[in-house]
Structure formats: structure tokens, C-alpha cells
Amino acid sequence: MAMTLGVDVGGSTTKIVGLDGGIIGALQVRAGDQQTSLFGAIGHFLHKFDRSLEQVEKIVLTGVGAALIEEDIYGIPTVKVNEFEAIGRGGLLLSGEQKALIVSMGTGTAFVYAEGDQVRHVGGSGVGGGTLIGLSSKLLGVKEIDAILDLAKDGDLSMVDLSIGEISNGEVSNLPSTATAANFGHVKPCAKAGDFALGLLNMIYQTVGVLAGFYCKERQIKKVVFTGSLAALPQAKEMLEAVGALYDLEFIIPENEIFATAIGAASLQ
Numbered sequence: 001m002a003m004t005l006g007v008d009v010g011g012s013t014t015k016i017v018g019l020d021g022g023i024i025g026a027l028q029v030r031a032g033d034q035q036t037s038l039f040g041a042i043g044h045f046l047h048k049f050d051r052s053l054e055q056v057e058k059i060v061l062t063g064v065g066a067a068l069i070e071e072d073i074y075g076i077p078t079v080k081v082n083e084f085e086a087i088g089r090g091g092l093l094l095s096g097e098q099k100a101l102i103v104s105m106g107t108g109t110a111f112v113y114a115e116g117d118q119v120r121h122v123g124g125s126g127v128g129g130g131t132l133i134g135l136s137s138k139l140l141g142v143k144e145i146d147a148i149l150d151l152a153k154d155g156d157l158s159m160v161d162l163s164i165g166e167i168s169n170g171e172v173s174n175l176p177s178t179a180t181a182a183n184f185g186h187v188k189p190c191a192k193a194g195d196f197a198l199g200l201l202n203m204i205y206q207t208v209g210v211l212a213g214f215y216c217k218e219r220q221i222k223k224v225v226f227t228g229s230l231a232a233l234p235q236a237k238e239m240l241e242a243v244g245a246l247y248d249l250e251f252i253i254p255e256n257e258i259f260a261t262a263i264g265a266a267s268l269q
Contacts, residue, residue: 003024003055003056004018004057004058004269005018005019005042005045005056005058005059005060005147006018006062006262006263006264007041007061007066007262008083008086008259009038009063011034011065012063012129013029014028014040014041014065015027015041015258016042016262017256018049019263019266019267022255024051025045026258032095034064035068035069038065038073056076057077058076059076060078060081060265060268062190062262063261066080067080079269081269086261086262086268087119087227088102088264089119090102090227090260090261090262090263090264090267091114091260092102093263094225095252099113099221100131100252101216101221101225103208103225103226104227105128105208105228105230106126106129107128108125108128109124109127109131109208109211111123111125111211111212111215113221117200119257125207127207129228131204132145132148132200135200136197136200139200140193140197148197149233149234149235151198153236154192154253155195155198155201156195156198158195159199159201161181161182161184161190162181163180164181165178180206183206198235201235202239204230205208205230205235208240209251210241210243213246218265221249222250225253225254227257227258228257231257232253
């Protein structure tokens with residue numbers, strides 16, 4: 001059966017999915033440059049899922065690296081789609097929602113409002129996976145995600161963060177005493193690497209979650225869909241849901257969240 005490949009050529013990784021009415025499979029690769037990553041992803045996908053180039057009807061590219069491609073790939077019709085449209089469409093498809101704020105957490109973070117076929121980029125933040133890796137490299141001496149997560153397993157936020165309860169005897173503006181008053185605002189002398197690793201994750205998820213909350217509060221939006229590589233990390237659900245509860249919002253992390261943009265791109269053609 002003919003299939004469409006959706007490829008999200010990002011700043012640090014390339015994600016690829018194959019669609020033939022459903023999802024055939026998905027994978028991501030990392031390479032030294034975006035073009036190598038793109039062609040490597042296609043070859044790896046075909047090998048892993050036992051498909052041939054002859055079965056590929058179309059290749060749909062999106063992401064920052066898509067601009068590097070000017071011709072059809074391997075003679076297969078190749079098109080480019082707007083990354084924000086792909087983010088919005090992919091977020092709605094995977095979540096099953098009709099309208100939501102879609103938050104794509106990759107190297108940085110993009111905020112896209114999607115309702116039906118209407119998609120609008122509403123902003124972004126430089127806080128994301130790049131922040132986690134960069135700060136971990138300097139603070140902890142590690143920059144691989146698996147190593148950061150391994151450290152965070154034994155982390156304790158009370159060793160690095162300042163809570164509302166530590167500066168007030170009661171609630172402040174209806175915030176619970178456990179809410180964060182300042183990320184890394186109370187680093188104890190005995191704080192360990194795991195505490196810093198967990199604190200970094202918490203700071204990133206709280207920052208992104210609060211920005212989403214601000215946008216939704218002013219526009220009566222009740223659902224936020226999180227996609228991208230950071231949305232797939234084990235701490236994402238608990239940390240994001242804690243922020244969502246403060247704003248009375250439903251924070252959703254769908255299956256295949258890492259590949260949402262690639263899936264959205266393929267579905268646009």
C-alpha cells in the first residue's frame with residue numbers, strides 16, 4: 001500500500017512517521033547535521049518497518065531543517081508545510097480535541113492555538129529541551145537526557161526550590177503552600193546533583209505550563225495539549241498537571257506526543 005512519510009526536521013533531532021490511513025510506525029534520529037539526519041531517518045524507517053522507496057507516494061517535510069531541501073527526495077514528490085500548522089493539526093489529531101492550545105516542547109517551546117482547520121501561532125519561549133541540556137551540562141556535568149533523568153530519580157525539590165509555605169503562614173492569592181515561590185530560590189548546602197536535575201525539570205515544566213495558563217485564562221480555553229520530546233519525559237505529566245490545576249485547565253499529553261508535528265505534517269497533504 002502507498003504511504004506518506006511525514007518528517008519533522010528539528011534543531012537537534014529528526015522525527016519521521018509513515019501513514020497509510022493509519023500510523024505504520026515512527027522513529028527519531030540524531031545526527032551531526034540536519035540533512036544527514038533527514039536522509040538517515042528515511043533509510044532507517046524503511047529498513048525498520050520493512051518498506052521500500054517504491055511504496056512511498058509522497059514525502060512531507062516540516063521543521064527548521066526543511067528549508068535545506070530544494071528538490072524532490074529520491075525522485076519522490078516532496079513538499080513542505082508550515083511547522084506551526086503541522087503542530088496544531090498533529091496536536092488535535094492525537095488528542096481527539098476540536099480546539100485547544102497546542103504546546104510543542106522541543107529545543108525551545110512553541111504555542112499554537114488550533115480549532116478545526118484554523119491554526120494560529122500565538123507565541124513561544126526559549127525555555128525547552130535546549131535549556132535543560134545546556135544548564136545540566138554546566139551544573140551537573142551531564143548533557144544526555146538519560147543521564148539527567150537518572151539523576152532526577154533521587155531528587156528532592158525541597159532541597160532547591162522555595163515554596164509558598166516557606167515565606168507565608170497561609171495561602172497567597174489562593175495558591176497552596178506547596179506551590180513554588182522561586183525555582184532554585186532556597187538551595188540548601190547539602191543539595192545533591194539529583195536535586196538540581198529534578199529542579200531543572202520542574203523549572204522548565206512550570207515555566208511552560210504557566211505561560212500556557214496565562215494565554216488560556218484570557219481566552220476561555222480549557223484544554224492544553226502538550227507535544228514534543230520533553231512532553232514524553234516521565235516527570236512531565238505530574239509536573240504539568242500540578243500547574244494545570246492552579247488554572248483549572250486540563251493538560252493533555254497524548255500518545256505519540258514526540259511525533260505529533262510529523263504526523264500533523266503528513267496529514268496536511
